Amino acid sequence: xxxxxxxxxxxxxxxxxxxxxxxxxxxxxxxxxxxxxxxxxxxxxxxxxxxxxxxxxxxxxxxxxxxxxxxxxxxxxxxxxxxxxxxxxxxxxxxxxxxxxxxxxxxxxxxxxxxxxxxxxxxxxxxxxxxxxxxxxxxxxxxxxxxxxxxxxxxxxxxxxxxxxxxxxxxxxxxxxxxxxxxxxxxxxxxxxxxxxxxxxxxxxxxxxxxxxxxxxxxxxxxxxxxxxxxxxxxxxxxxxxxxxxxxxxxxxxxxxxxxxxxxxxxxxxxxxxxxxxxxxxxxxxxxxxxxxxxxxxxxxxxxxxxxxxxxxxxxxxxxxxxxxxxxxxxxxxxxxxxxxxxxxxxxxxxxxxxxxxxxxxxxxxxxxxxxxxxxxxxxxxxxxxxxxxxxxxxxxxxxxxx
Amino acid sequence: xxxxxxxxxxxxxxxxxxxxxxxxxxxxxxxxxxxxxxxxxxxxxxxxxxxxxxxxxxxxxxxxxxxxxxxxxxxxxxxxxxxxxxxxxxxxxxxxxxxxxxxxxxxxxxxxxxxxxxxxxxxxxxxxxxxxxxxxxxxxxxxxxxxxxxxxxxxxxxxxxxxxxxxxxxxxxxxxxxxxxxxxxxxxxxxxxxxxxxxxxxxxxxxxxxxxxxxxxxxxxxxxxxxxxxxxxxxxxxxxxxxxxxxxxxxxxxxxxxxxxxxxxxxxxxxxxxxxxxxxxxxxxxxxxxxxxxxxxxxxxxxxxxxxxxxxxxxxxxxxxxxxxxxxxxxxxxxxxxxxxxxxxxxxxxxxxxxxxxxxxxxxxxxxxxxxxxxxxxxxxxxxxxxxxxxxxxxxxxxxxxx
Numbered sequence: 001x002x003x004x005x006x007x008x009x010x011x012x013x014x015x016x017x018x019x020x021x022x023x024x025x026x027x028x029x030x031x032x033x034x035x036x037x038x039x040x041x042x043x044x045x046x047x048x049x050x051x052x053x054x055x056x057x058x059x060x061x062x063x064x065x066x067x068x069x070x071x072x073x074x075x076x077x078x079x080x081x082x083x084x085x086x087x088x089x090x091x092x093x094x095x096x097x098x099x100x101x102x103x104x105x106x107x108x109x110x111x112x113x114x115x116x117x118x119x120x121x122x123x124x125x126x127x128x129x130x131x132x133x134x135x136x137x138x139x140x141x142x143x144x145x146x147x148x149x150x151x152x153x154x155x156x157x158x159x160x161x162x163x164x165x166x167x168x169x170x171x172x173x174x175x176x177x178x179x180x181x182x183x184x185x186x187x188x189x190x191x192x193x194x195x196x197x198x199x200x201x202x203x204x205x206x207x208x209x210x211x212x213x214x215x216x217x218x219x220x221x222x223x224x225x226x227x228x229x230x231x232x233x234x235x236x237x238x239x240x241x242x243x244x245x246x247x248x249x250x251x252x253x254x255x256x257x258x259x260x261x262x263x264x265x266x267x268x269x270x271x272x273x274x275x276x277x278x279x280x281x282x283x284x285x286x287x288x289x290x291x292x293x294x295x296x297x298x299x300x301x302x303x304x305x306x307x308x309x310x311x312x313x314x315x316x317x318x319x320x321x322x323x324x325x326x327x328x329x330x331x332x333x334x335x336x337x338x339x340x341x342x343x344x345x346x347x348x349x350x351x352x353x354x355x356x357x358x359x360x361x362x363x364x365x366x367x368x369x370x371x372x373x374x375x376x377x378x379x380x381x382x383x384x385x386x387x388x389x390x391x392x393x394x395x396x397x398x399x400x401x402x403x
Numbered sequence: 404x405x406x407x408x409x410x411x412x413x414x415x416x417x418x419x420x421x422x423x424x425x426x427x428x429x430x431x432x433x434x435x436x437x438x439x440x441x442x443x444x445x446x447x448x449x450x451x452x453x454x455x456x457x458x459x460x461x462x463x464x465x466x467x468x469x470x471x472x473x474x475x476x477x478x479x480x481x482x483x484x485x486x487x488x489x490x491x492x493x494x495x496x497x498x499x500x501x502x503x504x505x506x507x508x509x510x511x512x513x514x515x516x517x518x519x520x521x522x523x524x525x526x527x528x529x530x531x532x533x534x535x536x537x538x539x540x541x542x543x544x545x546x547x548x549x550x551x552x553x554x555x556x557x558x559x560x561x562x563x564x565x566x567x568x569x570x571x572x573x574x575x576x577x578x579x580x581x582x583x584x585x586x587x588x589x590x591x592x593x594x595x596x597x598x599x600x601x602x603x604x605x606x607x608x609x610x611x612x613x614x615x616x617x618x619x620x621x622x623x624x625x626x627x628x629x630x631x632x633x634x635x636x637x638x639x640x641x642x643x644x645x646x647x648x649x650x651x652x653x654x655x656x657x658x659x660x661x662x663x664x665x666x667x668x669x670x671x672x673x674x675x676x677x678x679x680x681x682x683x684x685x686x687x688x689x690x691x692x693x694x695x696x697x698x699x700x701x702x703x704x705x706x707x708x709x710x711x712x713x714x715x716x717x718x719x720x721x722x723x724x725x726x727x728x729x730x731x732x733x734x735x736x737x738x739x740x741x742x743x744x745x746x747x748x749x750x751x752x753x754x755x756x757x758x759x760x761x762x763x764x765x766x767x768x769x770x771x772x773x774x775x776x777x778x779x780x781x782x783x784x785x786x787x788x789x790x791x792x793x794x795x796x797x798x799x800x801x802x803x804x805x806x
Contacts, residue, residue, distance in 0.1 A: 017576045019569075045801045046576075057803040066798055073797040075572035082577065166422075166705035169478030173420045174485065178701070197707065271682070272675015272698050279674070295675050297697030298581070302569035304600065305795035306709065392708035394476040395469055398448045400460040 004037045004327045005130055009104035010097070011059065012044035012051065013138075014113040015082070017075035017302050018152030019159070020315035021138045024108045025078065026071040027319020028136070029059050035327055038104060047081035047109075048116060051093045054100070071316065074302040084112060090119045098129060104326050108136040108319070111144055114333055115358035121331050134322035135333035135354055138315070140301045143187035143361040146352045147335035151318055152301075154311030154387030156183070157193035159300045160237075161391055165197035167294075168204035168235050172396055175233035176290025177224055177282055178204075181275040183300055186211045186241045188364040190300070192376045193384055194237035197391050204235025211241035211249070212364045213373030220278070221285045223374050228288060238278060240295075250274060271295070308389035314347060321349040333357040345386035407440045407730045408533055412507035413500070414462065415447035415454065416541075417516040418485070420478035420705050421555030422562070423718035424541045427511045428481065429474040430722020431539070432462050438730055441507060450484035450512075451519060454496045457503070474719065477705040487515060493522045501532060507729050511539040511722070514547055517736055518761035524734050537725035538736035538757055541718070543704045546590035546764040549755045550738035554721055555704075557714030557790030559586070560596035562703045563640075564794055568600035570697075571607035571638050575799055578636035579693025580627055580685055581607075584678040586703055589614045589644045591767040593703070595779045596787055597640035600794050607638025614644035614652070615767045616776030623681070624688045626777050631691060641681060643698075653677060674698070711792035717750060724752045736760040748789035 011028045013021050025043075032038045043057040044050040057078070062070070070077050085093065097105065097120075107117045114135040121133035137144050140156035160182055171178045184190035188210025195208060206227045209215060227234040243249050251274050275293035283291045318334045325332060333354050336347040368380035385391075414431045416424050428446075435444045446460040447453040460481070465473070473480050488496065500508065500523075510520045517538040524536035540547050543559035563585055574581045587593040591613025598611060609630045612618060630637040646652050654677050678696035686694045721737045728735065736757050739750040771783035788794075 013576075017573050040806075042806065043800055043803075045805075056806050057800055058806040059800070062800065062803070069796050069798040070800065072795065073572060073799070074569040076576040077572075077798060077800040079801040080576040162707040162709070163702050165707035166477040167701055169476060169480075169707075170420050170701050170705035173416075173479040173483040173705075271696065272679050276675050276679075292701065293674065294700030294702065295698065296702070298570055298573050298695070299566050299697065299699070299702065302573035302576075304565040304568035304572075304797055306565070392475065393472050394707055395472040395480060396476070397446055397460055397462070397465065397473065397480040398482040400446075400465070402448075403443075403445065403459050403461040 004329055005103050006037050006039060007101050007103035008040040008042060009038045009106065010042040010044055010102045011106040012047040012108070013076035013078050013080055014047040014107060014109035015080060016140065017080060018138050018140050019074045019155035019301065019303065019307050020151055020312050021108055022073050022077045023071045023312045023315035024136045024138060024151060024319035026067050027316040028106045028323055029062065029067060031320040031323035033060065037327065042100070042102065043078045046079040048083050048085050048089065048093060049081040050079070051096055052089065054096055072307065074304055085116050087119070090116065090123055093120055094123050094127065094129065097131065103131045105131060105133040106136060106322050107133070108138050110139040111357060111359050111361055114354055118354035118358040121354060132326040132329060133331045133354065134326050135357060136318050136322045137334060137357070140190055141184050141187045142189035144357055145360050145362050146356050148338045148347065149336065149387055151311060151315035153189060154308040154389065155306070156190055156300050157196060157384055158308045158388040158391070159303055159306055160190055160193045160296065161197035161388060163296060164194040164205055164235070164237065165391070165394055169394060169396060171204060171233050171235050172398060174290070176292060177228060177234045177236070177288055179236045179238060179275055179278050179293040181238050181240055181293070181295040183296065184239050184241060186363065187361065188212050188239050191237050191239035192364060192368065192380055195376045196381060196385050196388060199394060202231055205237040206231070206234050207236045207374045208376055209238045209242050209374060210364055210369060211239050211243055212369060214243040214245045214247060215373065216245050217281055221282060224282055225286050240274060308387060310387055310389040317349060325351050341382060407732055408506050409440050409442060410504050410506035411443040411445060412441045412509065413445040413447055413505045414509040415450040415511070416479035416481050416483055417450040417510060417512035418483060419543065420483060421541050421543050422477045422558035422704065422706065422710050423554055423715050424511055425476050425480045426474045426715045426718035427539045427541060427554060427722035429470050430719040431509045431726055432465065432470060434723040434726035436463065440730065445503070445505065446481045449482040451486050451488050451492065451496060452484040454499055455492065457499055475710065477707055488519050488522070490522070493519065493526055496523055497526050497530065497532065500534065506534045508534060508536040509539060509725050510536070511541050513542040514760060514762050514764055517757055521757035521761040524757060535729040535732060536734045536757065537729050538760060539721050539725045540737060540760070543593055544587050544590045545592035547760055548763050548765050549759050551741045551750065552739065552790055554714060554718035556592060557711040557792065558709070559593055559703050560599060560787055561711045561791040561794065562706055562709055563593055563596045563699065564600035564791060566699060567597040567608055567640065568794070568797055572797060572799060574607060574636050574638050575801060577693070579695060580631060580637045580639070580691055582639045582641060582678055582681050582696040584641050584643055584696070584698040586699065587614070587642050587644060589766065590764065591615050591642050594640050594642035595767060595771065595783055598779045599784060599788050599791060602797060605634055608640040609634070609637050610639045610777045611779055612641045612645050612777060613767055613772060614642050614646055615772060617646040617648045617650060618776065619648050620684055624685060627685055628689050643677060711790060713790055713792040720752060728754050744785060
């Protein structure tokens with residue numbers, strides 16, 4: 001194996017922010033500082049957009065104290081971008097890399113970011129430019145291939161479960177139907193996380209709809225009616241990406257003007273339209289007076305002071321591992337393999353090829369979704385609960401023995 | 404002063420839940436346990452609705468361990484009610500009190516709850532029934548009279564500030580216009596709390612609209628345009644109760660079917676309509692592509708695991724104080740007086756007459772709102788920041804010196 005070259009490095013953060021994407025960034029920064037081979041560590045401001053115009057900050061000069069604050073801050077401390085670089089865009093990035101003698105490229109993001117790293121890596125190889133590209137996974141959607149789970153998911157799952165724990169108690173206090181619309185695009189993991197805080201047999205969410213199972217409005221309303229008749233209340237978690245039985249998302253059916261980003265993704269977040277529509281359907285079809293709907297929006301991915309400790313630790317370790325692996329002259333993507341369950345929960349990190357993660361996404365496996373397509377299984381709870389780093393206990397007194 | 408009678412006591416929780424209304428409940432429970440005069444402590448399930456039908460739990464039997472979990476749980480552990488008891492309803496409650504020999508009545512709630520306690524108290528006096536009624540304040544809206552601030556506000560303010568801290572960093576990562584609609588009905592305190600986490604000169608929210616100042620859509624859009632031109636982004640906090648210049652709330656103008664509760668309050672929460680409308684106005688009038696809107700909804704009043712320590716401590720102390728005062732044969736409402744500012748922050752508790760708190764509400768004082776009516780003053784920050792119990796520090800690296 002050839003020696004890692006003495007050269008500069010760059011790190012960027014792409015796509016939707018998460019609560020721990022900065023922990024991965026700090027992992028990269030602190031590990032890069034250990035190697036004499038890495039001279040300067042550039043931070044690309046606004047990801048690929050910053051790379052083409054050389055909008056760089058010097059990350060070697062940031063103090064350890066500040067880095068700890070960065071690691072604890074939500075969102076992307078270097079800024080992000082939704083640009084989807086084509087071949088021409090990527091070749092301009094490579095030109096900048098050459099000009100600045102950048103031979104270590106760390107890119108923290110989702111499947112689109114893995115693809116960008118992959119394209120630039122291939123391009124460098126073809127051009128005979130000696131460079132290593134490493135993708136560090138992040139996404140609240142938890143939909144990347146190969147890795148057991150994605151940094152960012154655990155913290156978002158903690159937010160969603162704490163929200164639902166509170167919301168279910170709120171709904172016990174003032175009973176009615178409550179619908180919560182949750183992020184995740186076409187993967188149901190984050191919506192499913194609504195179940196993680198349940199402690200009592202009749203705790204909500206009582207119904208969970210994930211994009212992996214289509215549903216008709218009749219089924220949706222019928223399910224709610226059944227729960228409401230039984231409990232006198234009903235809390236429902238709905239993914240922003242839920243589909244009608246014809247496979248078209250309800251959000252798309254609703255959108256007056258479809259807003260599509262450069263990756264072809266329709267805007268699902270940042271609007272309360274789906275939640276209000278679903279509440280309207282329930283109000284219109286059932287004689288229940290109190291029907292409320294909330295859309296969790298950007299709070300679930302960028303909320304200050306609510307990181308999952310497990311997620312933060314893993315995100316940082318993934319950043320560290322990317323640098324370590326790059327120093328052995330490899331390119332690739334960092335992934336996690338689970339080494340134990342329950343109280344033995346743990347992960348080990350490994351490398352996978354960039355092409356294994358690039359562009360593709362995964363959905364909730366069948367064993368995580370109940371037979372009715374309106375809830376999750378114990379297998380999902382066992383899979384996801386450790387990632388939240390632990391959830392608070394709650395108590396409700398209203399169902400104590402009557403006197 | 405006559406001796407406090409040996410009799411039973413009752414406690415209830417009314418109105419919208421908060422993050423610390425259970426701390427007040429536990430304060431009542433633990434203090435009541437100290438007095439031989441209080442025989443049984445009934446918990447009224449669903450407030451006045453439980454009182455008329457004698458839906459009671461025995462709170463004397465709840466273990467100390469469970470009580471600590473209750474104190475840390477959001478929402479109302481006894482359940483709540485939106486019923487507004489009239490004279491007949493109140494006289495039925497008094498009958499139950501007589502039947503059960505209840506002579507201590509503790510009611511945790513807002514101004515409507517203070518009024519209920521007031522009516523029943525007057526009724527008991529007229530009937531010559533020896534009884535003490537104490538109101539314990541709670542509301543995320545912070546709009547009760549007499550008291551410096553309300554238990555529940557600090558925790559909701561912490562949620563809102565942590566949300567805005569994250570959201571502003573999210574908006575730095577992916578710039579655009581972001582509108583956040585926040586609770587508070589006709590008082591701007593909770594929306595104003597969006598400012599409490601600001602740390603850098605250009606941190607959002609850049610604009611804050613409170614119900615105390617009407618605004619035209621022209622002003623709203625113009626304000627946003629000005630900020631966007633200067634910073635390339637704009638984060639806006641808007642109260643659910645904001646009004647047009649004619650004094651009518653924008654929410655009311657939007658509502659297709661006005662839903663009104665028994666207190667005559669229009670439904671402002673549990674729908675994303677106002678946020679989506681405002682985003683539409685910005686999109687329609689300015690050529691800004693990325694405009695997003697979130698409605699914080701019930702998350703800001705009932706979220707598990709995010710209490711303000713200061714708020715929790717004060718809420719519990721208010722519950723304790725209500726029992727103490729009742730044991731000296733008084734009725735009334737517990738209020739807080741501030742004894743120091745900044746690092747010397749502290750409060751002392753005192754008693755005020757029920758009629759001073761009943762029914763009325765207060766608005767943000769003028770000195771808390773800026774001259775343009777689109778932001779808060781330093782005086783507000785000094786007033787509200789200690790109530791959050793401290794906020795996390797954050798960092799953004801994208802504006803570090805370029806290399």
